[in-house]
Structures are given as structure tokens and as C-alpha cells.
Amino acid sequence: MEHLAQMVANGLVIGAIYALMAVGLSLVYGVMRVVNVTHGDLAMLGGYLTYFLWEWARIPPPASLLPVMAVLFGFGVLVERAVIERVVGRPMLASLMLTFGLSAALWNTAEAVFTTKVRGIQYWTAPVSLGPVSMSASYVAGFVLAVVLAAGLFAFLRYSLWGKAVRATSQNPDVATSCGVDTARVRAVAFGVGAALAAAAGNIVAMTSFIFPAMGFLYLAKAFTIVVLGGLGSPTGALAAAILYGLLESVGTQVLSPRVAHGLPFVILVVTLMVRPSGLWGARWERLAPQA
Amino acid sequence: MSGRPGGGIGRRELLKAGAGALGAAWMASTRGVRGAERPIRIGASLSLTGRYARTGEEQYRGYQLWVEHINRFGASFGKENLPNRSERGLLGRPVELVVLDDRSDPTTGVRLYNELVYRHGVDLLLGPYSSAVTNAVAPVIEQARIPTPNPMASSVGIWQGKRLRWQVQIQPPASKRLPGVEEVAAQRGDRKVAIIYEDTEFPRDAVRALRQRFTRAGLEIVLDQAYPAQTTDWTPIIQQVQRSGATVLVGGGYLPDAVGIMRALRSLRFSPNIVSLLVGVALPDFEGTLGRDALYATGDADWVPWAGFPGNRQFVEAYREKWGRDPEYHAAGGYAGGQILEEAVKRVGRLDLEAIRDVMFSLDTATVFGRYKVQPLDSPDSGLQVAADRVMLQVQEQGGRLVKPVVYPPDAATASWVYPFRLA
Numbered sequence: 001m002e003h004l005a006q007m008v009a010n011g012l013v014i015g016a017i018y019a020l021m022a023v024g025l026s027l028v029y030g031v032m033r034v035v036n037v038t039h040g041d042l043a044m045l046g047g048y049l050t051y052f053l054w055e056w057a058r059i060p061p062p063a064s065l066l067p068v069m070a071v072l073f074g075f076g077v078l079v080e081r082a083v084i085e086r087v088v089g090r091p092m093l094a095s096l097m098l099t100f101g102l103s104a105a106l107w108n109t110a111e112a113v114f115t116t117k118v119r120g121i122q123y124w125t126a127p128v129s130l131g132p133v134s135m136s137a138s139y140v141a142g143f144v145l146a147v148v149l150a151a152g153l154f155a156f157l158r159y160s161l162w163g164k165a166v167r168a169t170s171q172n173p174d175v176a177t178s179c180g181v182d183t184a185r186v187r188a189v190a191f192g193v194g195a196a197l198a199a200a201a202g203n204i205v206a207m208t209s210f211i212f213p214a215m216g217f218l219y220l221a222k223a224f225t226i227v228v229l230g231g232l233g234s235p236t237g238a239l240a241a242a243i244l245y246g247l248l249e250s251v252g253t254q255v256l257s258p259r260v261a262h263g264l265p266f267v268i269l270v271v272t273l274m275v276r277p278s279g280l281w282g283a284r285w286e287r288l289a290p291q292a
Numbered sequence: 293m294s295g296r297p298g299g300g301i302g303r304r305e306l307l308k309a310g311a312g313a314l315g316a317a318w319m320a321s322t323r324g325v326r327g328a329e330r331p332i333r334i335g336a337s338l339s340l341t342g343r344y345a346r347t348g349e350e351q352y353r354g355y356q357l358w359v360e361h362i363n364r365f366g367a368s369f370g371k372e373n374l375p376n377r378s379e380r381g382l383l384g385r386p387v388e389l390v391v392l393d394d395r396s397d398p399t400t401g402v403r404l405y406n407e408l409v410y411r412h413g414v415d416l417l418l419g420p421y422s423s424a425v426t427n428a429v430a431p432v433i434e435q436a437r438i439p440t441p442n443p444m445a446s447s448v449g450i451w452q453g454k455r456l457r458w459q460v461q462i463q464p465p466a467s468k469r470l471p472g473v474e475e476v477a478a479q480r481g482d483r484k485v486a487i488i489y490e491d492t493e494f495p496r497d498a499v500r501a502l503r504q505r506f507t508r509a510g511l512e513i514v515l516d517q518a519y520p521a522q523t524t525d526w527t528p529i530i531q532q533v534q535r536s537g538a539t540v541l542v543g544g545g546y547l548p549d550a551v552g553i554m555r556a557l558r559s560l561r562f563s564p565n566i567v568s569l570l571v572g573v574a575l576p577d578f579e580g581t582l583g584r585d586a587l588y589a590t591g592d593a594d595w596v597p598w599a600g601f602p603g604n605r606q607f608v609e610a611y612r613e614k615w616g617r618d619p620e621y622h623a624a625g626g627y628a629g630g631q632i633l634e635e636a637v638k639r640v641g642r643l644d645l646e647a648i649r650d651v652m653f654s655l656d657t658a659t660v661f662g663r664y665k666v667q668p669l670d671s672p673d674s675g676l677q678v679a680a681d682r683v684m685l686q687v688q689e690q691g692g693r694l695v696k697p698v699v700y701p702p703d704a705a706t707a708s709w710v711y712p713f714r715l716a
Contacts, residue, residue: 003535006560010527116346118547120555120581127561136559209524210551210581218524253528254535258519259491261528 002132007251009133015246016146017204021219022226022238023153024197030170030233031190032088037099038079039198039223040216041106046072046199047211048114054121054206061121061207062141068203069196076195080188088187103216110213120210142204149200150239153193157235166190170233222265229269230281237281244268331388332381332643334359334633335414337404337429339421342396347622348421351444352391354619354626355418357610358634359389368631369610370603370660374638382637390414396421398428405429409436415643416440418629419459421622423447423494433458439636439649443629443661444622446594447497451667451676460652460666462628462659463594464680466494467501470542470592471682472700473568474502474509477540480711482565486515486538488529488553489570490545498570502542514538521545523552530556533564544569550591551581558585558715565712566590568684579687579694584716587689590709592682595621595661596698598706599683604660621661628661686710 025039049068053059083102087095124137157163168176169186177183201219205211226245230237245265252261272280336355339348361368363386366378378384390412394401401420408414409432417433419426419442426445433440440459442450446466450456477485485506489495496518506513515536519529530553533541541557541564544550550572557563572578573591597608597618607627611619636652637643653669656679665679684700688710697707 003531006531007528010525010531014525014527118551118577118581120551122581122583122585125555125558125585127559129561134559134561136555139559205524209555210548212548218522221522222524249525250528253519254532258517258523258529262520262522 003254005132006134007254008247009130009135011247011250012243013135013139013143013208013246014249015243016143016150017201017208018219018222018226018245019150019239019242020146020197020201020204021223022230022242023150023235024194024201025220025223026227026230026233026235026238027153027166027170027197028191028194029227030235031166032084032095032187033092034084034088034095035092035099036084036191036194037096037220038103038106038216039194040218040220041103041110042072042076042195042198042216043202043205043219044107044110044211044213044216045075046202047206047215048110048119048202049199050203050206051119051121051211054123060123061138061203062145065145065200065203069199072199073192073196076192077188079195080191084191085184085187107213107216114213116213118210118212119206121207123207136208138207142208145200145204149197153197153235156193162186162189166193225265225269229265229272229279231279234279234281237279240281241279329381329385331386332383332416333388333390333412333414334416334418334630335390335392335405335408335412336418337392337394337401337408337420337425339396339425340391340393344396344422347444347620348396350620350622351421351626353611353615354443354623354628355389355391355630357607357614357623358627358630359387361610362387362630362634368603368627368634368660369606370601370658371631371634371638374635376638376641382634383642394420394425396425398425401425401429402432405432405436409438414438416633416637416645416648418626418633419443419445423450426450430454430456430459437645439633439645439652441629441632441652443625447494448676449497452673455670455672456675457669458649460632460675461677462632462661462664462680463625463677464662464682465677466497468680468682469498469570470502470568470590470684472684473540473542473566473590474505474511476700476709476711477506477511477566478509480565482539483512484514484536484538485511485540485542486517486533486536486564487513487543488515488517488519488533488541489543490521490523490549491518492521492545495543495545495570499543511540523549526552526556527559529553530560530562534560534562539564540566540568542566542568544572546570547572547575547577550578550589554582554585554589561715563713563715567713568592573687574685574696579696584689584694586687586694587716588687588710588713590684590686590699590713592684593621594682595624596683596685599662599698599704601658601660601662607660624661628659628664631659632657632664684709 028036046068050061053064087098127134128137165181165186169183173183226241230241248264252264338352366380392404417438417440421444423445426442427450443462446463448465489499550569568590573589574593579586636648639651640647656665663679667673667676683698685696686699698704699709
């Protein structure tokens with residue numbers, strides 16, 4: 001029973017961090033129909049920014065979370081405006097190639113600037129006990145921050161004017177435009193928000209685990225599976241699928257084996273796509289937003 | 293194509309003979325002019341760009357330093373008393389290094405060793421960086437029949453059962469990872485071992501031998517678990533170790549694994565009696581990332597700057613003087629590669645490749661990098677390193693600073709093994 005509680009707790013924490021990555025990726029896809037391969041690298045940049053704020057100014061990760069997100073939001077808006085906007089509405093391959101190239105440029109530059117050294121922040125590593133569960137305080141903090149941010153994102157999407165514009169653009173850009181929504185600006189904001197969420201994931205990973213320039217791809221691969229599993233363009237689906245992914249990884253590793261556990265989400269993905277091609281939560285969105 | 297047909301004189305022999313005669317005539321005409329002797333050219337391809345660039349560069353520095361010392365002093369550090377020593381160079385001839393960049397790519401390595409042999413016409417060869425490239429170029433070197441010490445290939449498979457006749461291993465083979473761990477565990481009364489490792493070539497290779505060693509030492513392996521290279525969180529795996537009842541935890545893979553495993557141990561408040569991890573612990577980034585959470589982890593190193601092998605101290609000083617920091621083991625290995633060539637050539641006293649090869653396979657000696665002795669020629673595993681050993685390091689605290697003294701083998705130890713492992 002104790003072990004089960006520990007397994008579930010681990011799964012929830014890992015899942016929450018994956019959710020931050022996946023929700024942003026899903027949001028960007030939903031609004032722009034762009035598969036953003038740079039997403040993992042944006043998390044990497046967030047991780048490094050967090051690391052250097054700690055190393056040089058002793059600002060702990062929970063305190064640097066919002067500033068780091070703000071910087072990456074700005075960076076995201078800039079990148080969208082300068083580059084990504086040019087491939088919106090173009091065939092998927094164009095955006096895929098563009099973001100793939102950007103990704104390679106980002107992590108190679110990071111390797112040159114930061115070196116390939118593995119880095120991590122020693123903050124709140126002491127374990128705390130929550131009933132039968134033992135966990136480093138940084139994990140608990142990461143979990144809480146991830147939940148708060150996810151709730152914040154959903155509140156933003158549901159209640160704010162910008163959020164409504166984002167949803168409208170995601171559901172049908174043409175109708176949104178005809179209703180007076182500046183979809184180009186909405187896309188820039190959505191990309192910025194996605195980048196900020198990725199940066200938040202990087203911030204937490206720097207504290208709970210470690211960072212290195214090529215880390216983006218490891219997380220991106222997981223985030224992609226989660227997004228497709230949850231339903232393309234559905235942040236709610238991504239959130240739920242991320243938690244599911246975390247639980248599968250944690251429980252599957254122990255009940256089956258680590259190798260099987262890493263393949264498990266893909267098995268479920270294939271089955272889901274066969275039974276429900278729009279993903280676990282994607283149906284409603286897809287019906288509202290028929291895409292050519 | 294090899295120019296060695298069954299009988300008669302092949303085209304290559306004829307060309308060689310012609311070149312030789314011309315060379316002899318030229319040598320005769322320049323004899324007596326100091327430094328005008330034709331240099332001995334030693335070729336190697338190294339990973340100077342690509343994924344192994346940093347470590348490949350380090351090995352290159354080892355080669356460069358060895359050549360520099362040979363050319364300046366006529367001997368490298370620790371090899372001053374060999375026969376046929378000349379004032380400068382090797383056998384009185386200057387040594388010239390021909391190094392090409394294989395971009396960390398085995399296929400490129402194969403092309404470059406062909407180029408070194410057939411286009412650049414080098415006299416001798418030194419090995420490339422990494423097991424992957426070494427393995428790929430092995431057939432080229434066998435065909436070229438040029439004696440080649442391979443400093444940076446730890447994979448056993450390159451030599452095992454291959455009957456290689458021209459290449460020797462210098463690095464301690466992967467089967468000798470984490471020395472002493474089974475011995476200390478058995479002595480202290482540990483019964484159960486958990487082996488977890490990244491599911492890639494090198495950790496698999498290292499773990500294969502560890503299994504046998506633990507079983508032979510009378511310990512039970514209660515968990516033997518590979519995990520995929522894409523792992524980003526080790527908590528579930530460590531929880532599995534915890535549930536297995538193991539008091540000895542060994543394995544890992546590279547630096548990220550070592551860091552991740554230590555973080556997970558701490559998060560789960562789990563402290564086995566021994567935590568021994570591959571690769572990561574020996575690197576400065578390990579305690580750099582983990583701080584005091586790195587304490588009491590053990591891990592092995594191929595070599596450390598304070599190791600007492602002949603000439604090692606001077607080698608480290610020379611390296612520091614030239615590059616302003618401590619060398620890493622790849623540099624020491626590179627230097628050692630040169631030293632094996634140096635000793636074999638000097639003992640033969642002339643550039644007779646077959647004789648040099650025979651000596652290289654029968655030497656029982658030491659370099660700045662460690663002991664050297666290989667499986668004899670014409671045995672199934674000929675050229676495989678048998679004498680070199682790794683040292684076991686443990687992260688400890690001395691006067692408020694994190695240090696990594698040698699804790700095994702006993703004759704090289706600079707501190708005693710802190711047992712049991714405990715979380716800081």
C-alpha cells in the first residue's frame with residue numbers, strides 16, 4: 001500500500017511537469033496548426049536562465065519562475081513574429097522543417113555557449129514525508145507550481161479577453177477574424193504563452209533533476225505523445241494525458257519494467273488512435289474546428 | 293589490392309623498393325646534417341569535431357605532448373632508461389604526427405586510416421578515440437600490417453576472439469569496471485545486489501562482467517534491470533531497488549544517470565550500504581551538480597592525476613604548463629599510446645614493423661596511464677589488455693571540501709572506503 005502511494009505520488013509529480021510542457025505545445029498547435037519542434041529547447045533555455053539566476057544572484061527557482069517565464073514569453077513572441085508567422089497556414093511540412101531548423105540552431109548554440117556540461121540546482125533537495133510518501137521538497141514545490149500554472153492557464157483561456165480570443169482563433173480562425181479578432185496578434189501571444197509554459201517546465205526540471213543543451217528533445221518526444229494522446233490542440237486533453245503518462249511511467253516501471261513502461265504510452269496511443277482518432281479529449285474541439 | 297600476391301614481386305613491393313632506394317640515396321646525400329633525417333611519421337585519426345570532440349581533443353593533446361617530449365629529450369617521462377635512446381627523436385629521427393579528424397564517425401575513421409596508410413604513407417600508427425571508431429578501423433590496420441597501440445577503446449569485443457595481430461589495447465577493458473565493489477560488499481556481509489543500467493552498449497558490457505563477479509563473490513542479484521536511454525526520472529527505478537531488499541546498488545550509465553540516481557535516492561530517503569556508479573562519479577561535474585548530495589557515492593576512474601605510475605607526475609606538470617589545467621585520463625591514455633610505441637621501437641632498435649609488433653605484444657611494463665600487458669600473439673584474444681586496472685574513487689569531505697580519494701585497490705588507496713553509504 002505504501003509502495004502504491006509512493007508510485008502514484010511519483011507519477012503525479014512527473015506527470016505535472018510533463019503537463020506544463022505538453023499544454024503549451026498543444027495550445028500552439030491548436031491556435032496556429034504549427035508543430036513546434038523548438039518547444040523542448042524553449043524549456044532548455046528556461047532551465048539555463050533559472051540556473052544562472054541561481055548561480056549568479058542566488059535567486060531560487062520558485063522565485064525566478066515568473067521572471068523566467070516573462071523573458072521566454074518575450075522571446076516566444078519575438079520568434080513567432082519574426083519567423084513562425086511566415087509558415088502559418090502553409091503545409092505542415094514547412095512549419096515542421098522551420099521549427100526543426102530553429103531547434104537545431106538553438107541547442108547547438110546552447111552547446112557552444114553553455115558547453116555540454118550537465119548542471120542542476122541544489123535547492124530544497126531534502127526529502128519531506130507526506131504520510132507514507134517520501135519526496136524531495138523540490139518535487140513537491142514543482143508539483144504545486146505546475147498545478148497552479150495549469151490552473152492559471154485554464155483561467156486565462158476561460159475568463160480573460162485574450163484567452164477567449166485564443167480559443168476563438170483555435171476553433172475557427174476565419175470566424176474569429178470576422179468577429180474582429182486580430183488573429184496574428186493572438187498567434188504571437190499564444191506562442192509566447194507556450195514558450196513561457198515550457199520555460200516553467202525547464203525551471204522546475206533544473207531544480208528537481210538536471211539540465212543540458214540537448215535535453216529539449218527528450219522532453220519534446222514525451223510531450224508530443226501526450227499531445228496526440230490527449231487530442232491535438234486540446235490543452236485539457238494534454239493535461240489529462242500528461243498525468244496519465246506520468247502514472248504509466250512510474251507504475252509501469254515498477255510493476256512491469258522500465259523498458260516496457262517507456263513503450264506503454266505508445267501502445268495506448270496506437271489503441272486510442274484506432275478507437276478514437278481525435279485523441280482522448282480531442283473530439284469536441286475537432287468537431288468545432290474542421291480543418292482542410 | 294593489398295599488393296601482396298602469393299608469389300613474386302607485387303607492384304607495391306616494387307614501388308616500395310624503388311622508393312626505398314631513392315630514400316637511401318637521399319639519406320646518404322644528407323647524412324651528417326643534424327635534423328635533416330627523414331622524420332618517422334606516425335598517423336592517427338581522432339575525433340576532433342562531433343560528439344566525442346572534447347575527449348578526442350584531450351587524447352590529441354596526449355599524443356602531441358608525447359611527440360614533443362620525444363623530439364626534445366629523446367624519451368618520454370618514465371621511459372628514460374630504454375635501450376637505443378638518442379639525444380633527440382626516436383632512433384635519432386624526429387617524430388612527426390599526422391592527425392586527421394574523423395568527426396567522431398566510424399565510417400570516416402575507416403576512410404582516414406586508409407588515407408594515412410596508402411596516401412600519406414605513415415611509418416607507424418596510433419589508435420583513434422572511442423571503441424566505436426577503433427572497432428571500425430581494426431580491419432584496415434590488420435590489412436596494412438602496421439603496429440598500432442589503441443589507447444582509448446575499452447570495449448572487450450574489439451579483441452575477444454578476433455586474433456588481432458597488429459593492435460593492442462591500453463585502456464583497462466570494460467569488464468574491469470567498479471573494481472573492488474564485490475570484494476568490499478562480501479567482506480562487509482552484504483548479501484543482496486541490485487544492478488540497474490542504461491540499455492546501451494557500454495553499460496551493458498560493463499554490467500555483464502559485474503554480474504559474474506558478484507555471483508562469484510557469493511552475492512545474490514535480486515534486481516537486474518535495464519532502463520531506456522530516454523529516462524529522465526529515476527525515482528520509480530530506485531523505488532524498485534528499495535523494494536528488492538538490496539543493500540548494494542551498482543550500475544548507471546553516464547553522468548546524467550549518476551546525477552539522476554543520486555537525486556532519486558535522496559528524494560526517497562533510501563540509503564543502501566554501497567552506491568557504485570559508472571562514469572559519472574569520477575567527473576568533476578558530479579559533485580559540481582549535486583554538491584554535498586554527492587557524498588559517499590563510489591565510482592571508478594581509468595586514471596587520476598595523482599596516480600603513482602612512472603613519469604606520471606612529470607607528465608601532469610608538463611600538461612599543466614602547456615594547457616593551464618589538469619589533464620583528463622584521455623590525455624594520459626594518449627601519452628601512454630605513444631609510450632608503448634616508443635618502448636617497442638627502441639627495444640627493436642630499427643623500424644622493422646614485424647619485430648616492433650612482436651615486442652609490443654610481449655611487453656610487461658608501465659606507462660603514465662598504468663600497467664600494460666596484453667594477451668599474447670596467436671592467442672584467441674591477442675592484444676586484449678590484462679594488466680591495467682581502474683581505481684575506485686569515493687566522494688568524501690575533507691576540511692569542508694568535497695574530495696575524491698582513491699579507496700581501492702588498497703595499494704593505491706589514499707583514503708579508506710566509507711562504509712556504509714549514507715545520505716548527507
